[in-house]
Amino acid sequence: MRFILNQVDTQQRPLSPHLQIYRPQLTSVLSIMHRLTGILLSLGLLLLVYWLYVLAEGEASYQIFHTFLMSRPGLLTLFLLNWALFYHLANGLRHLFWDLGLGLELLSSYLSGYLVAITSFAATVWLWLEIS
Amino acid sequence: MTHSKAHRGWFLQRLTALLLIPLTLWLVWSVATTLPLDYQAAHNWLSQPLNSILFGVFLLILFHHTWLGLKEVIEDYVHNPVLKSIALFLLIIIVLALLALSLHSLFSLRL
Structure with missing residues (x-):
C-alpha cells in the first residue's frame, strides 16, 4: 500500500489541464497571466542578480548597467517588470484567499479578478508618476 | 500538512508567497525612496546591516519561490520523462548558482 502511494505521489500526480481545452474568459486569462508574469519575474530576477553583481564589482561596472537601466528600453523593461510584480502579488493574494476558502463563488472571483487587473496597473502607474 | 512531497511543495509555495508580500513591498519602497539609485546611494543603502540582512532573507525566499x-x-509542460528530469535538474543547478552568486555579491559588499 505504501509502495503504491509513493508511486502515485511521484509519477501519477495530476497536471493542470491545458489551455486550449477552454474558451478564454476573464478568470482563465487572469490565471495564465499569473504564470506568465511569474516567468517574466524569473527573468527579472536575473536583472536583480546582475545588479547586485555589478554593485559588488565596483563603480565602473555599476555605472554601465545603471546607464542602461535609465535609458528608454531600460525604463520600459523596469516598468513592465514593476507591473508584472504588482499583478503577481495582487493575484497571488487572491490565490491565498482562495486557499482559505474565501471568495470562491463565481461573482466574487470575477469581482476580485477585475480588482486585481485594475489595481495592479493603477498602482504601477501611480508609483511611476510619484517617483518621476 | 507536509506529509508528501507534493503537499510540501504546495505548502512552501504558499508560505514563501506570504513571506514575500512584506519583503517585496519593503524593497519597492526602499528603491522608490532611494532613486535614482546611483552607485553611492545603492552602496550606502545595502551597507546598512538591517537592509543587508533583509535583502539576504528576501533573496533566499525569492529564489525558493x-x-x-x-x-x-516544467512539470506541466514537459511531458517526456527524460527531458523533464534534465530540465528539473538544470533548474536546480541554475537557481543554486545564481543564489550563490548573489549572496556572494551581498557579502562582499559588507567588507
Missing part, C-alpha cells in the same frame, strides 16, 4: 514556480511550469 521562483524554483517552486518554474518547477511547476
